Amino acid sequence: MSEGTKKLSTDAYKGVRDFYPSEMAIQNYIFATWKKVVEKFGYQEYTASVLEPAELYRAKSGEELINEQTYTFTDRGEREVTLRPEMTPTVARMVASKKRGLSFPLRWYSIPNLFRYEQPQRGRLREHWQLNVDLFGVKSLQVEVEVISMAVEILRAFGLTDTQFEVRLNNRKIVNFILNDVLELSTENSHALAKLIDRKAKMSVEDFNKKAEAIVGLKSDLFKTLINSQNFENFISALPVPLRAHEGIVETQSVIENLEKLGITNVRFDQTLMRGFDYYTGTIFEVFDTNPDNRRSVFGGGRYDDLLAIFGQEKVPAVGFGAGDVVMKDLLETYNLLPSQQSNTKLYIAIAEESATGFAQDLAQTLREAGISVALDYSGKKIGDQIKYADKNKIPFVTVIGASEVASGQFKIKHLETGVEATALESEIAKIVNR
């Protein structure tokens, strides 16, 4: 480095992460488990660029979000460009663009990286990866059931038991119905109350009641009964009889029942569940860790039947959810469910004397052709140190090549975890390390 040059910082950019091999292994494990489950349900992978025209988000989210919460800049051709902050507009754009050529229903998933320009905190970074799953083209409530059961299967695949998480369910139709028809609030007031309900868990009961009363007015008692109902049955019976057969109620009832039929019983109706986006039209849900130390939602999603309208297309019914990698990893760490790491390299070849190097390279090449990952040690260090290196790097098998192996063509294949050593001919090595 020449004098006068400032040393470059080795820190990653604010709010983003480097993935060293050990972290990459965790990331890969999470992604692989996500993929395995959703592909079992027949979902197909798609992807798209991180760059989108800024108006894609303006159309739905408004100026404020674009200017303050996203990475948006002007390119050399004077185009406004945004680093995608979420995947749903992108997938809606893709579906709308090729709508006539696609055969519905579409079961699609992607694991995009998403960007937001915000103050970073634990679990909320400026770049994160998110599993996005969507099913387009089916109105039936069975779609909600499928998508929610898929979220549950993902957590089970990671080794969580049903007592460690719960599905919270609500329906935008119920929310709107309560705000507009039951409480008869103005647009402005129902918006204010929706925001208040969203924040209920973060404030004291007194504080919440006081603020709610100020908005709701005369019907505060009814509101309190509704908002404090501990389960779906109580909630329904708090409603005036003619209102109990409302569409949203019936839908939610059906979703809960059908999930139960599939053996998913850790489902709870939660009238305070709102979710931020405006585009939801029916069922909304989140999956929560039941551990009180980690009260963030792991999955969130819902039905959005109208979104394609922004592209001038006729509506397509759709249900989807997202799951972030950061929260997922925190959750698995909390329950100690991250698997012990192992190298992708299967066999490490220690070289005892330099004259055996060529022979060892030939052996490695033969094994690679047989599909085995092999690494060689050219350090010239003592055998013990070479083995120690393999052990530290979690390579499961080691063999040492020296004069006697060159002469005999027999190899001792050592499994480091158990210490067991097997003697093998070259042709038998694959069988041993693949066991």
Add this chain to the structure above:
RNA sequence: GUGGCUAUGGUGUAGCGGUAGCACACGAGCUUGUGGAGCUCUUUGUCUGGGUUCAACUCCCAGUAGUCACCCCA
């Protein structure tokens, strides 16, 4: 974007207005073809920039980053 707290070897942590310790990790050795333990030795540090002071890692200010809350929530 606003406010609070924090910043010491690679990691985790002590400490003091006057020569920065410890543990683990890393490297070398005890051990000439078999690792994980133990022992010995070595390398590595006060986030950046200003200010106060005879003297700053320590006190003050700013920046940067992390973290928490607000905001917002994909």
